[in-house]
Amino acid sequence: MGSYPQGTQYHPALSPQQGPHGLTDRTVPMKTFWLKLVFTLLLLVSVLSTSCWAGANVFLYHRFGEPKYPSTNIGTDVFAAQLAYLQENNYRVLSLRDIVSRLRRGEALPEKCAALSVDDSFTSFLTGAMPLLRKYQYPVTLFVNGDAVGASGYLSWSQLRQLVLEGVEIGNHSMSHDHLVDLRPGETRAAWGQRVRNDIEAAQELFERHLKMTPALFAYPYGEYSQELIEIVDDLGFEAAFAQQSGVIHETHQLMNLPRFPMGGPYATAKGFIDKLQMEPLVVIEESPLDPVVRDPQLPPRLRIRIAADGADLRRLNCFVQGDNSCTVTAVDGSDDTFEVVAEKPLTGRRNKYTLTAPGLTDQGWRWYSHLWIQSDAALER
Known part of the structure; x- marks a missing residue:
């Protein structure tokens, strides 16, 4: 992978973490010795496993094979090359629900872990992406905004039901796909909060009515969130929410603003995908x-x-x-x-x-x- 531009350098090298010392007490009985040795080795594995965090590289798509929308499109040939790379290089492609469940249980993510997500439920997902996803049998999460279902260029409820039967995971992308962080003219904070809550709940009701399921995951329209919006989404019972800032998910990540690498426009290349796939998390524990x-x-x-x-x-x-x-x-x-x-x-x-x-x-x-x-x-x- 190519090198990145170097920034200003600041500090002396960090002191290496000290690992546990092996037991050398020869006076203990053999059984006790082996028990202590096993415990020490397990502790060492635990220390080493936290010295370099495993992560999940999640990718975000919108349109497939629609070049007249360049900022959100990826060519189907490029998407095919990306999926082939995942298979040829033995990446584990998990569903977002699986990743979130592991995070909520405090379970370590597997090495070489990736996930695929799609926002807005354009028809090109069905015609351009699904044939390739079926070929590789990779899971995918489709975030759907309720008002768009059945509109020109968007999937219908019938098509969404068929996708659910095929195992496609559906997520809530709001009802209106509005800039949810914005107040409308003359709107109070309380009225804003109620409007946003109603918007998201209306989409949930549609999914329950038409798909007989309730999405556990949410994706912010345009990737925009605020602390107050996070609190609303959390209060509505979603297990996690996804944005559009780039980054690698790690085991201690805040679950209500999880990052994804966008794959549209100039980023939608095979090389760009490989570069992002090889990224590891820079683990920010306070911000x-x-x-x-x-x-x-x-x-x-x-x-x-x-x-x-x-x-x-x-x-x-x-x-x-x-x-x-x-x-x-x-x-x-x-x-x-x-x-x-x-x-x-x-x-x-x-x-x-x-x-x-x-x-x-x-x-x-x-x-x-x-x-x-x-x-x-x-x-x-x-």
């Missing part, structure tokens, strides 16, 4: 602010993060920001694991991201993390 809504669009937002010691070389931590902009990473009070990230200039566009990467200390892999930012006057009204 502030959690809410991605930018409070003062005239100033670049500041992000403070704490990163777990997962084998990443944090001396070579890099930051990228979209648009004609750059960002800097600064250690907080000389810390080895806590950093402040800020762009040089105010952000552009409604949605932007700070993306952080770091190489491994002892391997050739790269770690990846993205933090979403949303700039919207309507969202700021909250």
Whole structure:
């Protein structure tokens, strides 16, 4: 895999984690000796398993073989090549529900784990993607927005029922596919919250009526969420929610804003897929602010993060920001694991991201993390 641009380097190398020492007491009975030895080995495995976090690389698609919509389309030949790569390189393709269930149980994710998800239920999913998914027998999660079902270019309820029978997992993508973080003119916070709740619940009722099932997973329209929206989705009983900021899911991830790698437009290539598939999680265990809504669009937002010691070389931590902009990473009070990230200039566009990467200390892999930012006057009204 090609190398990434190098950012400013900061700290001395992190001290290696100390492992447990072997038992050498020769006075204990043989049985006790072996019991202690087995315990020590199990403890060592536990320590080693947490020194480099296993992750799930989840990919997001919209349209298949629809080149007149370039920003959300992927060619079916490219999609076929991606699925072939997964099979030829022995990746375990899990359903999102399986991944979420493992996370909720505190169970480790398997090595070389990937998942496929599709938003918006365009008809090209059925005509362009499903024949290939059937061929490789890979699970997929389809996030459906209720108002679009049966409209021109979208799947019908009859088609969705058939897909459910084939094992396609259905997720809730809201009823309206609106910018759910935004208040409407004159709308109070309380009215906004009730409207959003009604919107999501209306879609759930449609799924129950037409598909005889209740989705356990939610995907935010446009990948946009806020802390208040997360609380609503969580309160409605969803097991997890997915956004569109890029990154690798890990065992300690917050379940209500899980990342996915978008596969549309310039990102929808075989090489781009392989690069993202080989990424490992940059395990951010604390971040502030959690809410991605930018409070003062005239100033670049500041992000403070704490990163777990997962084998990443944090001396070579890099930051990228979209648009004609750059960002800097600064250690907080000389810390080895806590950093402040800020762009040089105010952000552009409604949605932007700070993306952080770091190489491994002892391997050739790269770690990846993205933090979403949303700039919207309507969202700021909250």
